Amino acid sequence: RVRHHRWEITYQFKSPDCFQKLAVTINGGTPGPTIDAQQGDTVVVEVKNGLLTENVAIHWHGIRQIGTPWSDGTEGVTQCPILPGETFIYKFVVDRPGTYIYHAHYGMQRSAGLHGSIIVSLPGGVKEPFEYDEDRNIILNDWWHRSTYEQAVGLSSIPFVWVGEPQSLLINGRGRFNCSQAGTTAVCNPNSPQCSPYVLTVVPGKTYRLRITSITSLSALNFEIEGHNMTIVETDGHYVEPFVVKNLNIYSGETYSVLVKADRDPSRNYWAALNVVSRRPTTPTGLAVFNYYPNHPSRSPPTAPPTGPLWNDTDYRLDQSLRIRARRGYAVPPPRTADRVITFLNTQNRINNRTRWAVNNVSFTLPHTPYLVTLKQGLLHAFSQEPPPETYDYQNYDIYAVARNPNATSSDGIYRLEFDSTVDLVLQNANTMNPNNSETHPWHLHGHDFWVLGYGKGVFDPEKDPKNYNLMDPIMKNTVPLHPFGWTAIRFRADNPGVWAFHCHIESHFFMGMGVVFEEGVDRVGRLPTSIMGCGHAKVLGRKP
Numbered sequence: 001r002v003r004h005h006r007w008e009i010t011y012q013f014k015s016p017d018c019f020q021k022l023a024v025t026i027n028g029g030t031p032g033p034t035i036d037a038q039q040g041d042t043v044v045v046e047v048k049n050g051l052l053t054e055n056v057a058i059h060w061h062g063i064r065q066i067g068t069p070w071s072d073g074t075e076g077v078t079q080c081p082i083l084p085g086e087t088f089i090y091k092f093v094v095d096r097p098g099t100y101i102y103h104a105h106y107g108m109q110r111s112a113g114l115h116g117s118i119i120v121s122l123p124g125g126v127k128e129p130f131e132y133d134e135d136r137n138i139i140l141n142d143w144w145h146r147s148t149y150e151q152a153v154g155l156s157s158i159p160f161v162w163v164g165e166p167q168s169l170l171i172n173g174r175g176r177f178n179c180s181q182a183g184t185t186a187v188c189n190p191n192s193p194q195c196s197p198y199v200l201t202v203v204p205g206k207t208y209r210l211r212i213t214s215i216t217s218l219s220a221l222n223f224e225i226e227g228h229n230m231t232i233v234e235t236d237g238h239y240v241e242p243f244v245v246k247n248l249n250i251y252s253g254e255t256y257s258v259l260v261k262a263d264r265d266p267s268r269n270y271w272a273a274l275n276v277v278s279r280r281p282t283t284p285t286g287l288a289v290f291n292y293y294p295n296h297p298s299r300s301p302p303t304a305p306p307t308g309p310l311w312n313d314t315d316y317r318l319d320q321s322l323r324i325r326a327r328r329g330y331a332v333p334p335p336r337t338a339d340r341v342i343t344f345l346n347t348q349n350r351i352n353n354r355t356r357w358a359v360n361n362v363s364f365t366l367p368h369t370p371y372l373v374t375l376k377q378g379l380l381h382a383f384s385q386e387p388p389p390e391t392y393d394y395q396n397y398d399i400y401a402v403a404r405n406p407n408a409t410s411s412d413g414i415y416r417l418e419f420d421s422t423v424d425l426v427l428q429n430a431n432t433m434n435p436n437n438s439e440t441h442p443w444h445l446h447g448h449d450f451w452v453l454g455y456g457k458g459v460f461d462p463e464k465d466p467k468n469y470n471l472m473d474p475i476m477k478n479t480v481p482l483h484p485f486g487w488t489a490i491r492f493r494a495d496n497p498g499v500w501a502f503h504c505h506i507e508s509h510f511f512m513g514m515g516v517v518f519e520e521g522v523d524r525v526g527r528l529p530t531s532i533m534g535c536g537h538a539k540v541l542g543r544k545p
């Protein structure tokens with residue numbers, strides 16, 4: 001079946017946390033419409049760029065784009081941006097059931113509100129391996145009052161201006177900013193219906209599958225429903241061996257399904273609370289109402305909202321990561337050995353007095369001619385032909401200290417992988433440029449799912465640590481956290497012809513160079529649509545006849 005959507009992207013005045021700001025919307029809304037499809041369906045989205053002076057591109061996060069690498073929606077990697085007034089048609093097959101996301105992938109546009117859910121259901125007659133009565137989507141986000149443009153310019157200015165912590169946390173596009181802090185020139189209306197809390201109404205005794213997505217630009221989050229445990233059953237489109245948690249740690253770019261039973265005192269409502277973890281929080285708790293029918297939805301719960309775990313309790317978050325295993329009977333065994341191992345040291349650096357992020361001391365710069373076009377058409381002069389480093393000098397680098405030589409180089413060079421080879425990636429965290437500080441980085445791989453082989457604390461030991469890899473029941477994901485001062489090891493098969501980004505899903509970190517690009521089997525890619533061309537070195541190729 002073909003699922004056809006027609007979207008127009010426009011700026012609109014929105015007050016999701018009562019404070020009015022320009023948001024990038026789809027057909028007037030943020031979050032945008034949910035794409036509902038069934039496994040095997042073809043999704044067609046006609047995107048009209050109705051922004052007056054800004055380009056756009058949309059990425060279908062978690063959809064592998066097998067056979068359609070030009071529909072991945074990554075500006076600079078798989079396509080030229082969509083110009084104002086133009087329409088671009090994305091067309092791809094959703095080949096696996098599960099919970100996915102779409103969002104802008106151009107500059108720092110994602111943080112302006114262009115995102116939504118993709119829900120792929122099972123074919124008729126096939127049952128999920130768990131029971132529930134109803135499904136609900138929950139999108140978690142962080143929100144700033146300054147525009148994406150101000151943020152991006154600040155990050156590339158001298159002196160550097162950091163985006164700072166978000167003003168609000170949003171649950172399904174709703175939050176609450178204290179308007180008394182807004183300043184006199186701002187439009188902030190505490191009575192705006194747009195910023196009334198999201199209400200999740202439940203019927204006592206029923207079990208709900210909450211499909212929870214984090215699309216934050218910066219924050220790692222903890223989500224808790226007061227007094228209710230949740231059972232984790234799915235992440236990034238893969239079934240998890242069920243386990244019960246009091247609250248859920250979720251990183252930008254991840255999705256989870258959790259089962260929640262409405263089995264508490266039905267005479268009252270409860271808070272659903274969202275708290276920042278892993279960075280010292282300055283943002284108030286985000287709140288929604290878990291409303292037991294037939295109580296009035298606007299009746300405030302009588303108790304104080306949950307404050308979540310300690311923000312700097314890394315072990316608590318690592319523990320959740322370690323507990324996520326593939327569901328028995330659904331584990332996909334990984335290849336036993338890797339053909340190539342690439343180690344990525346994650347560091348904060350300086351380049352020409354600007355703060356940047358780097359892997360193996362190389363900070364990524366995104367070209368504006370898409371690699372898919374330059375590689376396929378052999379325009380190799382369009383980017384650096386020097387491959388970035390495979391590893392770093394781990395015997396002489398102190399991950400616990402501010403780098404002795406913080407200067408990095410910039411490059412748009414890429415990793416070229418042998419088609420169908422097995423690749424291990426070891427992400428190694430380190431101290432930032434501030435003493436005693438290491439941050440969480442959710443890494444997202446386009447075009448693939450990977451097996452999560454292990455997490456550890458401290459420096460990865462290439463002799464010892466691979467012996468403890470989980471080759472029995474590793475979960476497959478497309479986004480995985482790298483915890484502070486730790487390492488994360490993943491494995492994937494380079495079996496999807498195309499060019500694929502792998503990057504930190506923190507919007508400002510990718511903008512500041514925290515990413516790499518892989519090419520595999522580009523010679524096997526079919527004829528490129530000219531609609532992805534028309535910019536940079538690909539200008540002449542995109543010219544319409």
Ligand SMILES: O=C1O[C@H]([C@@H](O)CO)C(O)=C1O
Nearest residue numbers: 162348355432433434439509
């Ligand atoms: O990239 C970042 O920059 C700031 C800080 O390190 C410099 O102000 C921060 O917290 C980041 O995550």
